[in-house]
Structure formats: structure tokens, C-alpha cells
Amino acid sequence: MSTYLAFDLGASSGRGIIGKFENNRLELSEVHRFSNGPIERDGSLFWDIELQFSEIKEGIRKAVTAGHEISGIAIDTWGVDYALLGKNGKFERNPYHYRDARTNEIPERLFRTMPFEKIYESTGIQFMRLNSLYQLLAHKEQHPEDMKDSTFLMMPDALSYMLCGKVECEYTDASTTQLLDAKKGDWDFDLIEKTGLPKSLFPKIVAPCTEAGVLREDLQRELGCGPIPIFRVGSHDTASAVAAVPAIKKGNWAYISCGTWVLLGVEIDKPVLTEKARKAGYTNEGGLDGKIRFLTNITGLWLLQECSRVWNEKGKKYSYSDMVKMAESAEPMKFLINPNNQKFLAPCDMPEKIREYCGDTGQGEINDDAAVIRCVLDSLALCFRAKKDELQDIAGIRYEYIHIVGGGCQNKLLMQLSADALGIPVIAGPVEATAIGNIMAQAIADGKLDSLEKGRGIVKESFPVDTYQPRKTGGSIPGKHLDRFSKLP
Numbered sequence: 001m002s003t004y005l006a007f008d009l010g011a012s013s014g015r016g017i018i019g020k021f022e023n024n025r026l027e028l029s030e031v032h033r034f035s036n037g038p039i040e041r042d043g044s045l046f047w048d049i050e051l052q053f054s055e056i057k058e059g060i061r062k063a064v065t066a067g068h069e070i071s072g073i074a075i076d077t078w079g080v081d082y083a084l085l086g087k088n089g090k091f092e093r094n095p096y097h098y099r100d101a102r103t104n105e106i107p108e109r110l111f112r113t114m115p116f117e118k119i120y121e122s123t124g125i126q127f128m129r130l131n132s133l134y135q136l137l138a139h140k141e142q143h144p145e146d147m148k149d150s151t152f153l154m155m156p157d158a159l160s161y162m163l164c165g166k167v168e169c170e171y172t173d174a175s176t177t178q179l180l181d182a183k184k185g186d187w188d189f190d191l192i193e194k195t196g197l198p199k200s201l202f203p204k205i206v207a208p209c210t211e212a213g214v215l216r217e218d219l220q221r222e223l224g225c226g227p228i229p230i231f232r233v234g235s236h237d238t239a240s241a242v243a244a245v246p247a248i249k250k251g252n253w254a255y256i257s258c259g260t261w262v263l264l265g266v267e268i269d270k271p272v273l274t275e276k277a278r279k280a281g282y283t284n285e286g287g288l289d290g291k292i293r294f295l296t297n298i299t300g301l302w303l304l305q306e307c308s309r310v311w312n313e314k315g316k317k318y319s320y321s322d323m324v325k326m327a328e329s330a331e332p333m334k335f336l337i338n339p340n341n342q343k344f345l346a347p348c349d350m351p352e353k354i355r356e357y358c359g360d361t362g363q364g365e366i367n368d369d370a371a372v373i374r375c376v377l378d379s380l381a382l383c384f385r386a387k388k389d390e391l392q393d394i395a396g397i398r399y400e401y402i403h404i405v406g407g408g409c410q411n412k413l414l415m416q417l418s419a420d421a422l423g424i425p426v427i428a429g430p431v432e433a434t435a436i437g438n439i440m441a442q443a444i445a446d447g448k449l450d451s452l453e454k455g456r457g458i459v460k461e462s463f464p465v466d467t468y469q470p471r472k473t474g475g476s477i478p479g480k481h482l483d484r485f486s487k488l489p
Helices: 049-065 106-111 116-123 132-142 155-164 189-195 217-223 237-243 275-279 302-313 320-329 350-360 369-395 412-422 433-445 452-462 479-486
Strands: 002-009 013-022 025-035 039-041 044-046 072-076 082-085 151-154 210-214 229-232 253-258 261-268 283-286 292-299 401-405 426-428 466-468
Touching: 002 049, 002 155, 002 237, 002 433, 013 049, 013 433, 025 049, 025 433, 025 452, 049 155, 049 217, 072 155, 072 237, 072 433, 082 132, 082 155, 106 132, 116 189, 116 275, 151 155, 155 210, 155 229, 229 433, 237 253, 237 261, 237 283, 237 292, 237 433, 237 452, 253 369, 261 369, 275 369, 292 369, 302 320, 302 350, 302 369, 320 369, 320 412, 350 369, 369 412, 369 479, 401 412, 412 426, 412 466, 433 452
Parallel strands: 002 072, 072 229, 253 401, 401 426
Antiparallel strands: 002 013, 013 025, 039 044, 082 151, 210 229, 253 261, 261 292, 283 292, 426 466
């Protein structure tokens, strides 16, 4: 039996998950959970990387104390964020949070000297102001001293460095930077040079499913363990989540990774760098097994997370099951938003922002919280449909069903509304897809699992899924709502 410890850090929380392979099945158990959110200092948003590292050490300590014989450790996180490692082995400052406002004007200024069509033609990454490219340009403007003799590390690479001392960038997370040549899978040094960023900033890119090093000796003593291998996995959390999709070979399928962000896409062998893909907001990110994750980003359950936070601060302590029941009681399709509108990107009074948006777009006044929740769920379902239609048009393929993985699978109303809107079956699960994909990649790196395909077979046998069929009557999504949605700003 092989046992691996996966650390999956999201935008609001992090977990340490033990995965055990035995008799071609995988069992998961959580050993540690912690909060993970931005800190604000001097008007800017940051991540507290030392606190994150402390929590990772605590997760290792708990796993060791519980008697687990750990065969490997690996970390995955969200994309785009980074740390700059100084030549003294310390970080220049806490990593900026992707929702920090410093990048607001950067893309437009860059596009005046470098056409965005050319950037897409090379990198294949959709344009979002939070991309690492724009973050680094803003960083260079505000703190040029940080760039001298420093090394760029994506967040999971920075945390792995703290565990084992290796200075490298893992491919799947580096692919989210908008600084990689999509065809070569390596840094686009021509683009880097033209933007004025120092080429010396960028370390070697390494593939997932490889070993990074061994837990530092001082950490072995501190945590009471031996020389545990530290592995590179699909360190972008979506790469790990997609690896865990329990897909069968038969038929054409797409996927949705549903969490704070929603990623809708397909696995392909080569990047799609067409003008049609660029205009539709599709992006080419790295995956396991040499695959490209051709996908689009959608602001996802962040909308409800922010609503919940605001309501909680006002004394309205709705559980997520409460919120689903409230949405079920509300009138469907009465209010709609475009989840990707910039109004909803930064932390805010989200319920009020949604009310303002609906009022400004002539939909009337939202008078209760249930209508706000229903608005979010209906809008996400319609957004899934719109993006699926775009994907089919770009790829020239009709998808027969969609796998939805991640925490959003637990929202049964959203799953049914998604099936209704998409017009094809939704296969929901597993919920812990990211941790599962992380653990699978560790097993491949460790030589205990032959391939991604075999891993997906194990996932299919180990974890239950729910299938939602589109409802033919009553719950189906009339075309007029899709038309309404398509016209929203």
C-alpha cells in the first residue's frame, strides 16, 4: 500500500489530504484544514506565505503523528500568483494576491506597444488583468529593486522550495502566467524581453509527475519524520482536478471544474491559437500526460462565497444548504448577471453589487436574499451553456456529456440547472478531484501508477458520481433566457 500527502490550497481554505492506494482503489482522509485568505497591508492584498508554510508543516506533523508512512508530499494551488526569491534564499516580500488592484491599468498600457493578438498567438492565454504577466509588470513599476538577482516562483513552487530547497517552475502552473510559448511549453523569452522583464528572473520549467527533492533535514528533525520525497504534480489545481475526471473513452466529453473559479474546457493534444479562440476568451494551459487544457475561466462560487461572507457579517448566518433551499423557493430566471463582469471580481458587498447590476440592466429590483442566490445559480448555468456552445463552435465537435468535478458538485440544484441549461447529461463528481489528481500524479512520479488513464480508472471505481439528465418539461431552459443572458454587459 502506498500513502501520499496532498496539500490543496484554494483561495479561501487549504487542506492536507492523505491518499492510500490499495487493491486498485484509492481512499482519502483529511488530516488538516486551515483558512487561507488575503491579508491587507498599506492598501494592497497579499498572501501570508509564512503562515501557509506553517500550516503545511502542521499537516505533515499531524500525518506523521497519526502513524501514516508517507511515500510523498506535493502541493497544488490556484494559478497566476508568484513569489520572488532573493539571492539570500528569502522572499523579497509576501506574494501579491491576484485580486490586488495594482494591475488595473497595466494590460491597456502594454497593448499600446504590443498588440494583444500577437501575445495570444504566442502564449494562447486569455486576457485577464490578474495574469502573472501584468502582475510582474506592475511589480516592476512599484518595486524594481525586487527584480534584481531574484528568481520567479509560482506559489506551489515557492512552497515546495520551502520544503526541499529546489528552485524550479512546474509546467502546468507556469502555463497560467501568459509568459510561456504555448507550442514549446517553455518560457517565451522573446515576449519577456520585449516587456522589459529580466530574463534571469525565470528558472527552469519541469514537467509534472516528477520528483523535486527530499524534505529538508531540519524539517525532518522538526516534524519527527524521515526523508520524504517532495513531488511535482499538476501544481495548478485545475490541472490536478482535470486529471481526476473519471472519463470513459466512449463519446466526446468536456469538463467543468467547479469551485471559487469555474473552468470549462476539454483536453487536447495541441494548443488552439486561432482568432476565434482568442475572441471567445479561451485559453491553453498545461495538463498532465502532455495534454493541453483548452478552457475558459468563469467567475464561479466566489459569487456565493462573497454573499455568504457579507450576510454573515450582518448576522445572517446562512449555511450552504440553507442557501440552496432559499434558491429553490425563488422564482427561476427572473434576474440574471454576467458572472464575468468586472464588478464582481474584487471583494465587495456582493449582494448589493448584484442588486445594482440587475437594476442598471433594467431587470427590476431584487427584494430578498433568496432571489440573489437564485440569480447567481441561474446565471452560472446559463454561462456554462454559452461557453459550451462557443467551445463546440471552435472545436467543431458536439459534446455528448459534461463531467463536473470539485466542490460545486455538492450543490445539487446547480448541477440540475446546469444539465437543464446545457441540454446534455451532467456527471457530477468526485468532489475532491484536485486532491485526487495531486495524489495520482505523486503515484505516477513514484512509479506506483503506470499512467493517467489507469489512474482515471481507479477514480471511477473508488468514488461515486451522480448523473443529472436535462429535464424535458418544466425545468428546461427556454431560448429566450439564453438570449437575455447573451445581451448582458
